[in-house]
Amino acid sequence: MATVGGNLMQRTRCPYFYDTATTCNKREPGSGCSALNGFNRMHAIFGASEHCIAVNPSDMNVALVALDASVHVSGPKGDRIIQIQDFHRLPGDQPDKDTILDRSELITSVSIPASTLTHNHYLKVRDRSSYAFALVSVAAGLELDGKTIRQARLAMGGVAHKPWRLKEAEQSLQGKQVSIETFQQAAEIAMRGAKGYGDNNFKLKLGPNTIVEALKIASRI
Numbered sequence: 184m185a186t187v188g189g190n191l192m193q194r195t196r197c198p199y200f201y202d203t204a205t206t207c208n209k210r211e212p213g214s215g216c217s218a219l220n221g222f223n224r225m226h227a228i229f230g231a232s233e234h235c236i237a238v239n240p241s242d243m244n245v246a247l248v249a250l251d252a253s254v255h256v257s258g259p260k261g262d263r264i265i266q267i268q269d270f271h272r273l274p275g276d277q278p279d280k281d282t283i284l285d286r287s288e289l290i291t292s293v294s295i296p297a298s299t300l301t302h303n304h305y306l307k308v309r310d311r312s313s314y315a316f317a318l319v320s321v322a323a324g325l326e327l328d329g330k331t332i333r334q335a336r337l338a339m340g341g342v343a344h345k346p347w348r349l350k351e352a353e354q355s356l357q358g359k360q361v362s363i364e365t366f367q368q369a370a371e372i373a374m375r376g377a378k379g380y381g382d383n384n385f386k387l388k389l390g391p392n393t394i395v396e397a398l399k400i401a402s403r404i
């Protein structure tokens with residue numbers, strides 16, 4: 184059992200974050216990052232910094248990003264609405280901060296706008312079939328008119344410190360006909376700038392494969 188707010192706020196599963204015998208900038212700022220040259224199979228391929236290469240472990244957050252959700256928060260300075268895309272942070276030089284939520288603010292609700300997406304799928308690739316966090320996941324949403332893609336939404340999980348929206352890949356799909364080649368081109372665009380850290384280099388291949396597979400299942404071709 185969990186809450187939506189709790190899921191939004193869940194912290195990384197990086198093993199060094201939980202092992203107090205090791206250094207970790209997220210747990211103890213300035214101490215160093217054990218994962219950089221350590222066991223980093225689960226770690227980021229996008230948006231990492233020299234201070235932290237951890238990933239956000241949530242599945243729900245990835246789907247909410249693809250659905251353009253908004254997070255409603257309340258605090259001493261009043262209420263505000265944060266676009267989900269802006270809610271989680273990249274590590275930069277302050278990896279101890281996962282979100283832009285102020286310590287005195289409280290999440291009160293999450294809203295999801297009405298969607299025109301007609302074909303959707305969430306594909307999660309993991310080491311075992313239950314109770315495992317994503318190695319790579321993809322939330323894919325398409326608005327199809329016959330075989331023509333009117334609109335596409337794509338977000339990845341298990342690859343960055345925040346749910347990773349694939350805007351350029353989405354734009355590349357718009358107006359195209361549904362096909363494996365079109366999906367492969369979008370996946371190639373999505374992976375631009377990806378970087379492995381050793382143990383997680385397999386994600387550079389698993390990432391585009393998962394994007395193509397998620398789009399295939401969503402479009403039912």
Ligand code: SF4
Nearest residue numbers: 197207208216235236
């Ligand atoms: S990747 Fe981030 S959470 Fe993991 S050891 Fe490095 S600083 Fe800590």
